Amino acid sequence: MADETPKPSELLSKIDYHTPSTHWMDVPVNIRKGMYCYASNPKSVEYLGLPNARAWNPIEEDWKLPENWQQILHEGFKERLEKFRSIKVFMDICVRCGACADKCHFFIGTGDPKNMPVLRAELLRSVYRNDFTLMGKLLGRFAGARPMSLAVLKEWWYYLFQCTECRRCSLYCPYGIDTAEITMFGRELLNLLGLNIDWIATPVANCYRTGNHLGIQPHAFKDMLEFFVDDIEEITGVRVEPNFNKKGADILFITPSGDVFADPGTYTCMGYLMLFHFLKEKYGLDVTWSTYASEGGNFGSFTSHETMKRLNAKMYLEAKRLGVKWILGGECGHMWLVINQYMDTMNGPADFLEVPVNPITGTRFDNAASTKMVHLSEFTADLIKHGKLDLKPERNDNKILTFHDSCNPSRGMGMFDEPRYVIKNVANHFYDMPANTIREHTFCCGSGSGLNAGENMEERMAGGLPRANAVKYVHEKYGVNMLACVCAIDRAALPASMAYWVPGMQVTGVTELVANALVLPGEQERTTDLRGEPLPGMEEADE
Amino acid sequence: MNKFYLSSLLAVFVLALIAWVGGPSAPWLFGIVLPYLAVILFVYGVARRVMGWSRSAVPFAIPTTGGQQRSMPWIKQNKIDNPSTHLGVFIRMALEILTFRSLFRNTRMKMTHEGRFSYNLEIFLWLGAIAFHYAFLTTLVRHMRFFLEPVPLCIQAIEAVDSFFRFEISYDAIQFGLPGVYISGIVLLAAVVYLFLRRLFIAKVRYISLAQDYFPLFLIMGIAFTGILMRYFTKVDIAAIKELTMSLVTFKALSFKVPQGIGPLFYVHLAFVSTLLIYFPFSKLMHMGGVFLSPTRNLAANTREVRHVNPWNYPVKVHTYEAYENEFRDKMVEAGLPVDKMPEESAEEEKE
Numbered sequence: 001m002a003d004e005t006p007k008p009s010e011l012l013s014k015i016d017y018h019t020p021s022t023h024w025m026d027v028p029v030n031i032r033k034g035m036y037c038y039a040s041n042p043k044s045v046e047y048l049g050l051p052n053a054r055a056w057n058p059i060e061e062d063w064k065l066p067e068n069w070q071q072i073l074h075e076g077f078k079e080r081l082e083k084f085r086s087i088k089v090f091m092d093i094c095v096r097c098g099a100c101a102d103k104c105h106f107f108i109g110t111g112d113p114k115n116m117p118v119l120r121a122e123l124l125r126s127v128y129r130n131d132f133t134l135m136g137k138l139l140g141r142f143a144g145a146r147p148m149s150l151a152v153l154k155e156w157w158y159y160l161f162q163c164t165e166c167r168r169c170s171l172y173c174p175y176g177i178d179t180a181e182i183t184m185f186g187r188e189l190l191n192l193l194g195l196n197i198d199w200i201a202t203p204v205a206n207c208y209r210t211g212n213h214l215g216i217q218p219h220a221f222k223d224m225l226e227f228f229v230d231d232i233e234e235i236t237g238v239r240v241e242p243n244f245n246k247k248g249a250d251i252l253f254i255t256p257s258g259d260v261f262a263d264p265g266t267y268t269c270m271g272y273l274m275l276f277h278f279l280k281e282k283y284g285l286d287v288t289w290s291t292y293a294s295e296g297g298n299f300g301s302f303t304s305h306e307t308m309k310r311l312n313a314k315m316y317l318e319a320k321r322l323g324v325k326w327i328l329g330g331e332c333g334h335m336w337l338v339i340n341q342y343m344d345t346m347n348g349p350a351d352f353l354e355v356p357v358n359p360i361t362g363t364r365f366d367n368a369a370s371t372k373m374v375h376l377s378e379f380t381a382d383l384i385k386h387g388k389l390d391l392k393p394e395r396n397d398n399k400i401l402t403f404h405d406s407c408n409p410s411r412g413m414g415m416f417d418e419p420r421y422v423i424k425n426v427a428n429h430f431y432d433m434p435a436n437t438i439r440e441h442t443f444c445c446g447s448g449s450g451l452n453a454g455e456n457m458e459e460r461m462a463g464g465l466p467r468a469n470a471v472k473y474v475h476e477k478y479g480v481n482m483l484a485c486v487c488a489i490d491r492a493a494l495p496a497s498m499a500y501w502v503p504g505m506q507v508t509g510v511t512e513l514v515a516n517a518l519v520l521p522g523e524q525e526r527t528t529d530l531r532g533e534p535l536p537g538m539e540e541a542d543e
Numbered sequence: 544m545n546k547f548y549l550s551s552l553l554a555v556f557v558l559a560l561i562a563w564v565g566g567p568s569a570p571w572l573f574g575i576v577l578p579y580l581a582v583i584l585f586v587y588g589v590a591r592r593v594m595g596w597s598r599s600a601v602p603f604a605i606p607t608t609g610g611q612q613r614s615m616p617w618i619k620q621n622k623i624d625n626p627s628t629h630l631g632v633f634i635r636m637a638l639e640i641l642t643f644r645s646l647f648r649n650t651r652m653k654m655t656h657e658g659r660f661s662y663n664l665e666i667f668l669w670l671g672a673i674a675f676h677y678a679f680l681t682t683l684v685r686h687m688r689f690f691l692e693p694v695p696l697c698i699q700a701i702e703a704v705d706s707f708f709r710f711e712i713s714y715d716a717i718q719f720g721l722p723g724v725y726i727s728g729i730v731l732l733a734a735v736v737y738l739f740l741r742r743l744f745i746a747k748v749r750y751i752s753l754a755q756d757y758f759p760l761f762l763i764m765g766i767a768f769t770g771i772l773m774r775y776f777t778k779v780d781i782a783a784i785k786e787l788t789m790s791l792v793t794f795k796a797l798s799f800k801v802p803q804g805i806g807p808l809f810y811v812h813l814a815f816v817s818t819l820l821i822y823f824p825f826s827k828l829m830h831m832g833g834v835f836l837s838p839t840r841n842l843a844a845n846t847r848e849v850r851h852v853n854p855w856n857y858p859v860k861v862h863t864y865e866a867y868e869n870e871f872r873d874k875m876v877e878a879g880l881p882v883d884k885m886p887e888e889s890a891e892e893e894k895e
Contacts, residue, residue, distance in 0.1 A: 012658040019750040049860070083855055085599035086838045092592070093833030096756050098748040099645075099668060102652040108660065118751050135755070135825050142550065144753040170607045174639070174646040174672070175830055176839035178607060208862050209870075218871045219878035245881050291880060292867050305602075306859055313861040321864055321883075341605055344850045367613050367627070371847040378614050385617060412605075414612030414625040414844065421618070436650055436662040440609045440624070469660045 005034060005457040008500055011465075015111045024119060025126065025146055029155040031058050034458030037161060037451060040201030045194055047205040048307065052194025058157065063150075069193050070148055074131055076192045080185060081132070087185050090177045091128045094121065100169035100179070105444050106162050109462030114159050117169035117179040123156055124186055157195055160186040162459060164448035165302070165334075166407035171440055183449070188304040196303060200450035203299045207311050211294040212257035218291035224260050225289065228270045235532075237524030240277035242289055245322065249288035250359065252319050255330025255376075256297040256488035259509070265491040267530045268331060268509025274518060275380070275511060278389070281521045283360045287328065293318035296335040297488060301342070302450040309346040312338055315373070316347050326356040327373040331509050333448065333487035336375060337412035344371040361386040375409075377418040377486055380514060384425045390519040395529065396427035397536040399482040399513070402474045403432065404467065404494065405442035406487035414440075419486050419510050426517040431478040437470035445485075447493035457496075464497030472502045482506045484513060548743070551757035555765050558818060559811045566810020570801035573810045574787055579796075581817035588824025593832045604851040607839040609645075613848075627845040639840055643672055671741070675734035679763070681705055681727035682770075689788040722774065732767040735760055755826055762819050769812040780804040 006014065020027055036058055045053035056064045066072065081088045100117040102108065107115040114120060122144070129136030129145035136145030146152065165180035190196065203213035210217055216224065225242055233239045243249055255272060259265040279285040293314040300307035319327050329339055344350065353372040356365040363382045365374050383389050403423060409415040416439045424430055432438055446463030474480040483494060483505055491507055498505040516529045527538040566573040610621025622631045623638065638644040651665035685702055688694045706723030739760045742752045773779045783802040790796040823829070835841065843849070868875065868882055872889060875882050884892075 009658075015654070017654075017747075019746045024750065082599050083602060085596055085601050085836065086605065088599045089596050089833045089836050089838075092596075093827060093830040093837075095827045095830050096748075096751045096753065097646070097668060097672070098745070098751060099649050101747045101751070103650075108652055108654075113747070113750055116747065116751065122751065133825070139754075142547070142754045144755060167607055170839055171609055172645055172648050172650075174643050175834050176607055176639075176645065176837040178605065178839045181605060181839070209867075211867065217874060218880055219874040222878050222880060247881070291875075292864050310859045310861050313859070314864075317861070317864060339847070341846045342603055344847065345603055345853050346856065348850050363615060365614070366848060367845070368847040370850045373847065381618075382615055385615070411607050411609070414608035414610055414621070415614070416611050417618045418614060434662075441648075441650075441662075466660060469658075473659075 005461065008461075011109075011458065011461060015109065015462075017111045019113050024113060024122075025141065027114075028151060029158050031154065031158050033059075035162070035456060036158060036459070037197035037199050037453045037456050040194070040196040040198045044198070044201040044205035045196065048201075048208060048310075050194065050196075050201075050303075050307070051192055054194065056194075058154075063154075063195070065153075065193055069153075072192050073148060073153075073189055076189050077128065077131065080188070084181075084185065086178065086181050089175075090121065090182060091125055091132075093175050094118065094125070094177055095175075096122075097174065099172045099174065100177075103169045103172055104179075105164075105166070105168070105446055105466045106459075106463045109446070109465040110162075112162075114155070115162055117163075120159050120163060120179060121177065121182050123152070123159060124182060127152065153193075153195075156186060157190055160190065161197055161451065162463075164407070164444045164446070164451060164463065166444035166448060167411040168407070168441070168443065171411060184301070184305070187302060191304050191307075197450065197453070199453040200299050200302045203450075204303055204307060204311065207295050207299065211290070211292045211314060212260075213295055213297060213299060214257045214261050216257060216260065216294065218294075221257075221260065221291045221294050225269070225273065228266065228273055231530075232270055232274060235528055235530060236274070236520055236526060238277070238520045238522055240273050241280075242273055242276065243287065244289050245291055246286070246288035247322050249286045249322060249324050251285070251287045251326060251328050252293070252322055252324040253287050253289055253328045253330065254293050254296045254315055256332040256335060257295045258297070258488035258492055259330065260294075262492060264495065264507055264512070264531070265488050265509065267512040267515075268491065270530050271509065271511035271513075271515030272330060272376075274515040274520060278518055278520055279360065279383075283388070285360060288322060288324065290318045290322070296330055296332045298335060298338045299450055301334060301338050305346075308338060308342060312343055313347050315339075315343065316350055319350070319372075320352045325354045326368075327353070328376060328379055329373050330376050331486040331488065331511060333406035333408040333489055335408075335488075336415075337408035339371065339373050340413045343373070358382055360388050375415060375418070375486075377415060377422055377510060380511070381418040381421045384422060389514075391426055391514075391517040392519055393426050393428050393517050395516050395526070395535050396513055397429065398533075399427060399508070400429040400431070400478060400480045401427055401482050401484050401508075401513075402430070402471065402478075402480045403438070404445070404471075404483055404485040404487075404490060405438055406485055406490055407442060407444050407448060409486060410440055410442050415486075416440075419484075422510055423484055423513060426513045431474050431480055433470040433474050437466070443467040443470065445487075445490045445493040446497055448489055452489055452493050460493065461497060461500050464493070465501065467494075468497050468501030471498065471505060475502055475505060480505070482508055484508050484510055486510050547752060547754040548757040548761075551754050551761050554758060555761040555815075558814060559765065562811040562814035563807045566805075566807050566814070570805065570810075571799040573814060574801040574805065575791065575796045575799055577817045578791060578813060581820040585820040585823055588821075589829070589832060592824050592829055593836075596833065596836050600854050601838055601842075602853040602855060603838075604842045604844075604846045605838055606842045606844040606846075608844050609648075612844065625844050627843055627848065629843065632841060632843050636835070636841055640834060643669055643676075645840075646672060668741070671734050671737045674730050675738060678727045678731035678734060682725070682731055682767075685725065685727065689785055690792045692785075692789055725774070728767060728771050728774070732764065732771065735764050735767060739764065759819065759822065759826065759828060762815055762822070766812060766815045766819065769808055769815065773806075773808055773812065777806070777808060779806045779809050784809055 135143040170178035206215035259269040300311040610624030
């Protein structure tokens with residue numbers, strides 16, 4: 001697929017911010033190759049017991065919908081208007097001021113006006129007005145209403161899968177209208193008709209069965225971590241011993257399975273192993289991994305609220321079974337939206353766990369008092385603040401860093417200073433990107449919310465453009481050569497978008513940097529970092 | 544797109560014409576029935592809409608976090624944009640409603656020909672919006688003088704401040720003076736014209752605009768324009784108007800007698816205002832009420848600290864550990880992973 005993707009210069013010259021002369025309702029949707037993901041595999045849909053499992057193809061005329069699909073949608077819409085005040089209010093109060101229009105990375109990268117958050121929402125609102133409001137019924141298009149049709153449905157599908165639920169537009173909206181909420185709702189409706197994409201549906205089915213999106217079975221999961229154990233031994237001379245499914249451990253650690261599977265997330269995973277080994281040796285802290293709850297991410301959240309809950313349930317179930325005190329969560333984006341804003345409500349109360357206390361520093365994480373789950377960056381920052389880690393930040397001296405705030409920990413949580421604090425303590429060269437592109441203003445990697453497939457490379461590169469552009473700025477200005485992040489999707493998506501837009505830029509997880517700097521008890525003199533690249537000053541030793 | 548604003552403009556003109564002609568010939572209809580009807584429909588409509596929203600559940604706490612979270616004491620929390628307390632939420636909401644804080648963040652994206660992007664502060668939408676809303680509010684408060692007798696001091700004070708600017712020429716040859724010029728009226732008209740022009744001339748905004756975006760702008764333009772005309776140019780019988788408005792609030796108007804001498808322009812003004820009130824609950828103007836109920840702004844971002852309860856939370860099918868172990872037990876044992884039941888035990892159970 002990659003060879004069909006336009007070159008960066010072609011993609012840039014294709015961006016046209018001029019609006020068409022025809023009204024948007026009269027511009028038919030064009031489901032274009034490179035801009036959409038393949039349809040869900042019926043086996044995955046069936047495994048989960050979700051509706052209308054069948055093989056279908058988005059670019060074919062016939063989507064093999066149930067006969068009464070319009071009724072299903074109408075009733076699904078109606079039911080959710082009662083269940084979600086957010087949707088009801090967001091359908092009614094938009095004034096179309098346009099503040100959100102140029103905030104979306106997909107709009108910036110494509111110029112397609114239907115990627116303006118306001119129009120993405122209007123795709124649904126127009127049908128809402130037609131079906132549920134007096135004005136819409138009386139005045140039709142003059143009130144911005146239009147009836148549901150197959151063409152409208154296809155338009156919904158195309159554009160609801162060109163939103164990564166990053167919430168950037170919501171920040172600027174004077175009424176807090178959140179397109180992520182609208183997209184989640186819209187995708188939930190589409191799922192009533194079996195209109196998911198496979199890059200979401202199959203990971204969800206895998207996760208349901210094997211505990212993780214990649215479908216790694218328990219023995220293989222253990223094997224994969226043991227590969228890392230070997231690698232770590234080679235680099236440090238220390239053999240770390242991770243616990244699996246260990247009853248009575250202090251803490252259960254859950255992270256996205258992407259970190260176990262693909263570079264450069266694997267280096268972050270090695271970082272986790274080394275950090276926990278250090279804490280075990282030095283302070284006796286007992287952390288366990290679980291093969292059953294072996295996924296932090298939750299692609300269910302890109303499917304429906306119910307599916308989100310079904311997948312998320314494992315975290316508490318496993319914590320209870322193992323009898324741990326509290327849960328520590330690894331570096332992941334949407335995982336943390338789910339944990340921070342949904343988990344406790346959906347699957348709590350977690351009264352069988354304790355309010356998280358870091359036994360090494362005595363810090364009580366009151367901000368997680370009810371959910372009982374702490375972010376690894378919070379945990380690491382606390383350890384560093386209390387001087388509990390032995391660090392040699394100079395080992396990261398050949399890395400000139402910047403930090404990408406992932407959308408969900410930013411606008412669905414507000415974790416900005418903890419990872420920066422960690423980075424600045426384990427590395428010496430750090431430069432932030434321009435102010436309007438970081439922290440709460442941050443841009444999405446372009447591939448979030450289940451869009452990180454191979455067949456939609458043009459869509460991903462277009463969506464990744466604003467982030468890449470800001471990286472390029474610090475790359476040229478300060479010579480930044482490494483982009484740090486706390487999200488597994490970022491680690492999977494950004495290397496491609498960096499190779500495309502900012503060649504030479506590498507991507508790393510924060511815990512990889514920590515582990516590079518961390519001095520393990522009894523380690524040999526290290527000559528390379530976790531990637532096998534020579535440490536600063538060790539370039540000759542490598543020969 | 545043009546048909547959207549032209550149709551809205553036409554609707555407002557037709558309305559003006561009807562009131563101009565109809566007002567003087569059926570003053571009871573335009574001076575008494577219409578305003579009463581408008582107020583009733585406004586109150587009923589707004590209440591119904593707000594109650595409709597309130598009836599819907601708030602299953603999840605989904606605040607948009609616009610600043611540093613509360614975590615450890617040595618990390619400085621942004622208590623307003625990421626509020627973890629009710630006070631913080633109150634301040635966030637107050638700033639949102641009184642100062643349009645989110646809109647104040649607005650930036651404008653620009654792409655240079657080399658494919659570089661910049662995002663600079665874009666203040667004009669915020670400025671236009673704030674000028675418009677505060678001018679409207681001042682005008683509204685000022686109009687309370689027509690519904691209260693004696694006019695309370697606070698309203699007189701607002702008027703005095705609002706009309707500090709005077710325009711008078713007093714030479715022997717020319718004697719000309721306007722009554723104290725209300726800044727609010729001028730600002731209102733200017734702001735509403737600006738909001739219309741940006742809809743018309745900014746291509747993106749024009750593309751997303753619907754007829755229902757133009758209609759209230761024209762209506763409010765009409766209200767401000769007729770108001771200014773009456774005050775400064777074509778003098779109307781203000782005493783007769785106050786007699787009418789007082790009779791409306793004291794319900795003496797139910798005798799359907801309208802004082803003589805009220806010019807047609809006043810009926811146009813009143814018809815515009817009444818239409819706005821009737822239109823309000825069915826339209827996007829309900830953002831006035833909705834902003835209070837937006838779950839991304841009015842909830843505390845303490846979602847890991849305090850459990851939010853979903854009123855319709857229901858049990859779902861999950862894949863239990865037991866089912867998982869049953870499927871993978873042999874492989875787990877072989878890999879040296881701990882299991883809850885050894886293969887022999889589970890085989891025995893199956894026999895039973």
